[in-house]
Amino acid sequence: MASASGNDDDLTIPRAAINKMIKETLPNVRVANEARELVVSCCTEFIHLISSEANEICNKSEKKTISPEHVIQALESLGFCSYISEVKEVLQECKTVALKRRKASSRLENLGIPEEELLRQQQELFAKARQQQAELAQQEWLQMQQAAQQAQLAASATANPVNKAGSSQDEEEEDDV
Numbered sequence: 723m724a725s726a727s728g729n730d731d732d733l734t735i736p737r738a739a740i741n742k743m744i745k746e747t748l749p750n751v752r753v754a755n756e757a758r759e760l761v762v763s764c765c766t767e768f769i770h771l772i773s774s775e776a777n778e779i780c781n782k783s784e785k786k787t788i789s790p791e792h793v794i795q796a797l798e799s800l801g802f803c804s805y806i807s808e809v810k811e812v813l814q815e816c817k818t819v820a821l822k823r824r825k826a827s828s829r830l831e832n833l834g835i836p837e838e839e840l841l842r843q844q845q846e847l848f849a850k851a852r853q854q855q856a857e858l859a860q861q862e863w864l865q866m867q868q869a870a871q872q873a874q875l876a877a878s879a880t881a882n883p884v885n886k887a888g889s890s891q892d893e894e895e896e897d898d899v
Contacts, residue, residue, distance in 0.1 A: 734766045772796050 740762050744753050753761075773788070775796035780788045790813050797805050833840075 734762055735769075737762060740765065771800065772802075775800055 737758070740758060744758065744761065772793060773796075776788045776792040779792045779795050779799070780786075783792075785792075794806055794809060797803065797809060
């Protein structure tokens with residue numbers, strides 16, 4: 723996506739996000755497309771400026787990861803001290819949300835059952851399910867075998883009615899002799 727500098731490799735904030743922020747901030751104001759593009763460019767430049775300064779601070783402290791403290795120091799060194807209190811509030815909200823996520827993901831840990839026991843129970847349930855499936859398959863196979871035998875008997879009964887009648891006559895003739 724091209725920016726004001728003309729470099730196609732520059733990253734920008736998605737326009738939809740900017741449009742949403744503008745609507746939420748100024749619900750009864752119409753904003754021209756050029757003004758929206760300008761806001762996108764300004765936001766992108768601001769983020770680039772802060773992240774570059776935070777990266778320099780991070781490098782000076784011989785760290786490999788930019789931390790929230792580096793960002794706060796970058797805001798201060800660039801003269802954006804008025805934003806720091808809001809940034810700290812947002813940081814605290816993010817930490818709270820992250821903590822809630824961690825708590826939710828550790829529900830298994832809070833059960834008080836060791837992971838090995840949970841794994842054993844899971845394997846037991848799988849074995850039961852396999853056994854039930856095998857029993858069902860066996861029952862279906864037996865039913866199919868019975869149906870096939872019945873069909874075979876019915877077919878042979880309808881195909882050979884003369885033989886049965888003839889065989890009973892043969893028995894009667896043997897009795898006469």
